[in-house]
Amino acid sequence: MFKLKVPKEDRARIRNKLKIIDSKKYQYVITTDKDAVESDKINIVFSEDQAEKVNRMLDSIVKGEDVFISVEGEEGIKNIESRRIHYFIIENEEVVAILMKEKFIVKMKLYELEEMLGNKYFIRVSKYALVNINKIDYIKPAFNSKLLLLMKNGDRVEVNRRYYKAFKNTLNL
Amino acid sequence: MIALLEFLYNNFIIISVVLFTLVTTLVLTRIFWKEFFFNKKLKFKQNVLRNFNSFRLKKSSLKSIAIIFVLITVPVVFIFAFVRSPIAYDDHIHHLSSKSDVSNIHASYHSKFYSMTLQSVEQEDADAILQEQYETRTIFGDNIDFVTQTSDDNIIVANQTEINIVENDDNTLRILETIVPNLEGTTIQGVFVTSDSLFVIAQPVFNGNIADLETYKPYTLVFQYNMDTYEQDQVYTFSGSAIQIDRQGDYLVIISDHFIPFDSENFDLDNHKPFYVKGSTVFEEDYSNMVYIEGTEPTNYFTTFMLDLSDGIVETKTALTHHDHQAMIGNNAVYISAKSYSFKMASDYMELSNPVEQERVSITKFSFDHRGLNYFRTRMLSGQVLENGLIVDDQLIMLFIDNLEGTSTVFRFNDRLDMFHRVEVGNIDSIKGYHHQDDILLIKTTAYNIRLFDVSLPTELHLYDPPYILDYPQNIFYDNESNLALNLNINEDKIHIVPYDYEDGLLRELESRITRSTYRQIQIGRFYDVRNPQFIASNNTLLLPLIGDDEYDGASIFVTKVLTYQWDAQDRVFEHNNTLSLPYSIHETNPFIYRMISTEDLYYHITPRGMALQLTDEPELHSYVIFD
Numbered sequence: 001m002f003k004l005k006v007p008k009e010d011r012a013r014i015r016n017k018l019k020i021i022d023s024k025k026y027q028y029v030i031t032t033d034k035d036a037v038e039s040d041k042i043n044i045v046f047s048e049d050q051a052e053k054v055n056r057m058l059d060s061i062v063k064g065e066d067v068f069i070s071v072e073g074e075e076g077i078k079n080i081e082s083r084r085i086h087y088f089i090i091e092n093e094e095v096v097a098i099l100m101k102e103k104f105i106v107k108m109k110l111y112e113l114e115e116m117l118g119n120k121y122f123i124r125v126s127k128y129a130l131v132n133i134n135k136i137d138y139i140k141p142a143f144n145s146k147l148l149l150l151m152k153n154g155d156r157v158e159v160n161r162r163y164y165k166a167f168k169n170t171l172n173l
Numbered sequence: 174m175i176a177l178l179e180f181l182y183n184n185f186i187i188i189s190v191v192l193f194t195l196v197t198t199l200v201l202t203r204i205f206w207k208e209f210f211f212n213k214k215l216k217f218k219q220n221v222l223r224n225f226n227s228f229r230l231k232k233s234s235l236k237s238i239a240i241i242f243v244l245i246t247v248p249v250v251f252i253f254a255f256v257r258s259p260i261a262y263d264d265h266i267h268h269l270s271s272k273s274d275v276s277n278i279h280a281s282y283h284s285k286f287y288s289m290t291l292q293s294v295e296q297e298d299a300d301a302i303l304q305e306q307y308e309t310r311t312i313f314g315d316n317i318d319f320v321t322q323t324s325d326d327n328i329i330v331a332n333q334t335e336i337n338i339v340e341n342d343d344n345t346l347r348i349l350e351t352i353v354p355n356l357e358g359t360t361i362q363g364v365f366v367t368s369d370s371l372f373v374i375a376q377p378v379f380n381g382n383i384a385d386l387e388t389y390k391p392y393t394l395v396f397q398y399n400m401d402t403y404e405q406d407q408v409y410t411f412s413g414s415a416i417q418i419d420r421q422g423d424y425l426v427i428i429s430d431h432f433i434p435f436d437s438e439n440f441d442l443d444n445h446k447p448f449y450v451k452g453s454t455v456f457e458e459d460y461s462n463m464v465y466i467e468g469t470e471p472t473n474y475f476t477t478f479m480l481d482l483s484d485g486i487v488e489t490k491t492a493l494t495h496h497d498h499q500a501m502i503g504n505n506a507v508y509i510s511a512k513s514y515s516f517k518m519a520s521d522y523m524e525l526s527n528p529v530e531q532e533r534v535s536i537t538k539f540s541f542d543h544r545g546l547n548y549f550r551t552r553m554l555s556g557q558v559l560e561n562g563l564i565v566d567d568q569l570i571m572l573f574i575d576n577l578e579g580t581s582t583v584f585r586f587n588d589r590l591d592m593f594h595r596v597e598v599g600n601i602d603s604i605k606g607y608h609h610q611d612d613i614l615l616i617k618t619t620a621y622n623i624r625l626f627d628v629s630l631p632t633e634l635h636l637y638d639p640p641y642i643l644d645y646p647q648n649i650f651y652d653n654e655s656n657l658a659l660n661l662n663i664n665e666d667k668i669h670i671v672p673y674d675y676e677d678g679l680l681r682e683l684e685s686r687i688t689r690s691t692y693r694q695i696q697i698g699r700f701y702d703v704r705n706p707q708f709i710a711s712n713n714t715l716l717l718p719l720i721g722d723d724e725y726d727g728a729s730i731f732v733t734k735v736l737t738y739q740w741d742a743q744d745r746v747f748e749h750n751n752t753l754s755l756p757y758s759i760h761e762t763n764p765f766i767y768r769m770i771s772t773e774d775l776y777y778h779i780t781p782r783g784m785a786l787q788l789t790d791e792p793e794l795h796s797y798v799i800f801d
Contacts, residue, residue: 001221019220019223019225021217021220021221023221058223059223062221062222062223063222063223121222121224133215133218133219133222134219134222134224136215136219138212138215138231139208139211139212139215140208141204141207141208141211143200143204147211168211168214170218171211171214171215171217171218172214
């Protein structure tokens with residue numbers, strides 16, 4: 001997403017401040033040198049003392065505005081931020097949103113959620129599950145060419161063989 | 174229990190274990206790699222999404238690494254523990270380069286052959302082997318004896334401590350020179366001459382005392398004297414128990430054994446290397462000059478020393494092989510035959526009650542010429558070589574082998590050690606002796622049996638049938654022109670010469686048998702040298718030396734008596750025509766040694782104690798000298 005273009009001697013320090021991971025395919029050029037801008041990209045030219053502001057700006061670019069999902073719990077219907085959801089899963093023919101310690105019924109189809117959240121950080125891992133990449137704690141390969149995702153809330157979600165390649169591609173960016 | 178172990182330690186199980194370990198390791202490694210790869214990508218992706226996490230392996234992954242490490246370690250340890258680096262053979266021979274090669278070969282053989290009971294050459298066995306090696310008498314070639322003749326017809330006679338050079342001055346014998354070498358406790362075993370040098374060979378004699386085994390070291394001394402001045406030019410020492418010493422053209426060749434007591438206390442391989450000393454300089458055999466004969470038990474250094482008589486240069490070559498072998502010098506080469514085993518697969522780490530796949534006979538050739546002394550070739554044949562089954566001379570290379578199926582086969586080889594003919598010879602246990610003269614080879618197979626072979630054809634080997642039964646044949650000599658074969662045998666206190674008509678492998682006993690009583694029959698039996706009696710074909714005369722009695726100052730004494738017989742070729746009979754008593758002072762009984770040199774006009778009767786001259790047309794001695 002980002003390409004950091006700063007003098008070599010400053011690169012490690014600035015990257016540490018901005019927490020930037022360079023991408024091969026990028027839309028944004030982050031630079032301290034106005035001559036380093038690229039015309040076909042979005043360029044952010046800054047001085048190093050503005051690093052903190054730039055950092056927050058990058059956060060908002062990546063995370064964007066959060067999407068709220070309507071869920072149904074014991075206390076009735078409420079909206080929760082999608083980034084708090086670990087994964088969606090179909091249980092008893094209902095879509096359930098799993099959070100750290102809670103779970104809610106979602107009155108949407110799984111594919112509708114995938115369409116809504118797929119361009120953010122959710123990824124389909126099986127016919128029954130949509131997983132928040134940021135909430136995966138660890139990936140454990142199994143003997144049968146499947147993957148087991150250990151979620152940060154302690155749950156385990158299986159990546160089906162059919163979705164294995166797509167999952168791998170998503171990680172490869 | 175042994176059978177159960179053999180069942181368990183079979184190849185299938187061993188290979189299965191190794192394969193299973195390898196496959197499991199492979200699968201686990203792949204899974205672990207995927208785990209590492211996916212989590213690394215995950216953390217990277219999360220960082221891109223500005224959800225910052227550092228990559229770390231979970232405990233379960235570390236456990237996987239440990240399992241993989243253990244799984245990889247198992248076969249590696251297995252291989253290192255049990256499978257030594259294989260010994261590479263180049264046509265049945267392994268060329269050594271260092272001391273560790275000898276140790277590795279010994280360990281490898283030991284692990285194969287003695288894997289079951291951890292047998293080893295124990296100290297008692299080692300002592301017995303050493304004692305046998307030390308007591309085995311050296312065989313000297315025909316060109317080395319205690320008597321030799323110089324180009325100007327002087328005769329050189331050696332006894333145990335000195336050498337006398339005798340000249341014939343108008344049929345009167347005269348001692349020209351007496352040489353007393355610095356023998357350092359050795360005794361003279363033989364002499365020979367070249368155009369300008371006299372060579373004297375001496376060896377220490379082992380006293381048979383087992384307590385002296387550790388301190389006694391066998392060796393061979395060779396003194397070189399200038400023939401004009403009789404001054405000593407050089408002295409050489411050659412290590413080991415000499416098996417055979419022969420002069421081959423311009424070279425003196427000594428083959429000797431050096432048993433390696435691997436299991437003795439404080440054993441150091443470097444202390445057992447063959448060596449020679451020239452003057453005061455010691456030359457140790459280099460490991461890079463050694464070869465190992467495949468499948469033989471590596472208990473012994475078999476060393477060939479080649480002394481160039483013209484320039485004094487010594488060359489050596491050593492084979493690491495079994496101490497129980499047969500070796501001979503002949504036809505500008507040294508041949509050694511030893512038992513060789515091929516082992517069952519992986520027998521070096523499986524406890525098999527019988528790890529031997531096949532018993533074989535190795536025959537190895539070392540050749541020498543102006544280019545030096547070199548390893549030439551090794552051949553392998555299945556079976557066991559018969560006792561004394563290796564026969565080599567200037568025309569023949571033969572090997573008698575028990576094929577382990579109740580019969581024996583004789584193989585004939587050419588110079589390149591290619592086997593070109595073989596003959597089944599029935600059931601033969603051992604070879605008691607052989608005599609090769611002209612086209613006929615006589616093989617003595619028991620105390621009574623001889624086999625005749627026609628070896629005239631260079632590409633064949635013809636066995637005459639049936640075998641002949643003779644009385645105790647000590648030696649057979651024959652004359653093609655007169656069709657006469659003579660069987661010399663010693664039976665109790667008598668010496669017999671039995672004549673045969675001989676033609677095309679057929680022997681027909683004649684009635685004119687010579688039978689003479691002799692004294693000291695025990696000594697005669699042990700020491701009567703086949704070179705003592707002589708049949709002189711040119712004048713059909715047989716000279717037969719015996720120990721007889723005589724009177725001296727009224728007392729009965731033993732003397733050497735030389736009986737002369739004339740062979741009547743027409744009537745096929747021997748006629749006794751003279752008995753000559755040598756003077757008591759030149760009679761040698763311990764052992765009884767007599768040699769005769771004949772010319773057209775005279776006979777020289779020689780013992781280590783003196784020499785007598787007899788004119789052929791006179792019955793009595795003409796002149797004699799005594800060596801004081």
